[in-house]
Amino acid sequence: MLFENLIGQSVAKKILRQAWTEDRLAQSYLFYGPDGVGKELAAMELILALNCQSQSDQPCRQCNSCHKTAAYIHPDFHYLFPRPHPSSDSDKRKLAEEISEMLKEKEAQPHLAFNFGSRPTAISIDDIRELQERLGFLPYEGKRKAVLITGVEAMTTEAANAFLKILEEPSPTTNFILTTDRPNALLPTILSRCQKVRFEPLPQEAVIKSLVKDHGQNPRVAGLLAELSGNSLGRALQMTDQDLLAERDLAVKLLLSAVNGQQWEMVEAIDQIARDRGRPARILEMLSAVVSDLVHLKVAGKILNADRQAELSDLGKRIDQQKLSEMVRAIEKARIALERNVNPRLCLLSACNTTQGEQDAITSD
Ligand SMILES: [Zn+2]
Secondary structure (H helix, E strand, O other), rough: OOOOOOOHHHHHHHHHHHHEEEEEEEOOEEEEEOOOOHHHHHHHHHHHHHHHOOOOOOOOOOOOHHHHHHOOOOOOEEEEEOOOOOOOHHHHHHHHHHHHHHHHHHHHOOOOOOOOOOOOOEEEEHHHHHHHHHHHOOOOOOOOOOEEEEOOOHHHHHHHHHHHHHHHHHOOOOEEEEEOOOOHHHHHHHHHHEEEEEEOOOOOHHHHHHHHOOOOOOHHHHHHHHHHHHOEEEEEEHHOOOOOHHHHHHHHHHHHHHHHOHHHHHHHOOOOHHOOOOHHHHHHHHHHHHHHHEEEEEEEEOOOOOHHHHHHHHHOOOOOOHHHHHHHHHHHHHHHHOOOOOHHHHHHHHHHHHOOOOOHHHOOO
């Protein structure tokens, strides 16, 4: 059966399995839902199944076609995702090499997200033109052509309009699967051309169980990973590669310097964090988890960062309830601002500056 290894998502699985077994897959799907809950894994499985050479009801992962698709090199499989768009030819070549390396890693660890550092990324009109050209031919090797576009909300307006034309007159041998965690950011005309399949947030027990059982995490770290990732298995797995505990310790240090009024240390740490594109969001998540522990300590509740209990208890005693509520709000506000592309440095400063009463630094955006 399809999706046997995909955790949770019973409704999405049921819809897609039924369409698959009854041979009435929609030509264009939009898988939407939070980050890291299985949208892309489900899409890849369906795409493998489309051209698998075995006669089984799920992809065999052994045949030539399955191998090529899983390695992102099948000529009938087109994979688009937000990426940088360098202008010089030598930068383009470097980027192509970089992407090819990332895809090799992704073949072994499909949850990996592309990491382009601080470079801005998008799906551009050139990407769509290239896709259009490649879709002009009949399938080379497979029965069908498959197009996977992840992070589809990152299409530029020009790209989205060009893509809409492709969706409006699709070749009957092509299937499209788009994924997004922000369906509201898509053109309504694109939304209306796709069958929408919702992917739900995962239950925390399921994420912890999978981290321990399928990915060999120690149960204590698995709990922390699940919590910090907002129960997103994909994000939790990415965090395991990023030395989670060191990042958490940095968040504690940041908080300490903020509370102690050590502005210089605080700003220096923030500058360093803000240089790396993925980090500000992660540190804000950690700050939020640490402050939430401080709140729990006030009512003698169980805390997540139990290994830092003594230090956090001490810190908690120095912050009163009202200040703590302000910090919770400031961090939440900073996370929302960051999602809206407010300057990461400003977001972090604003989250940490609560103790100095400067939490309104980002309200003007
Ligand atoms: Zn196969």
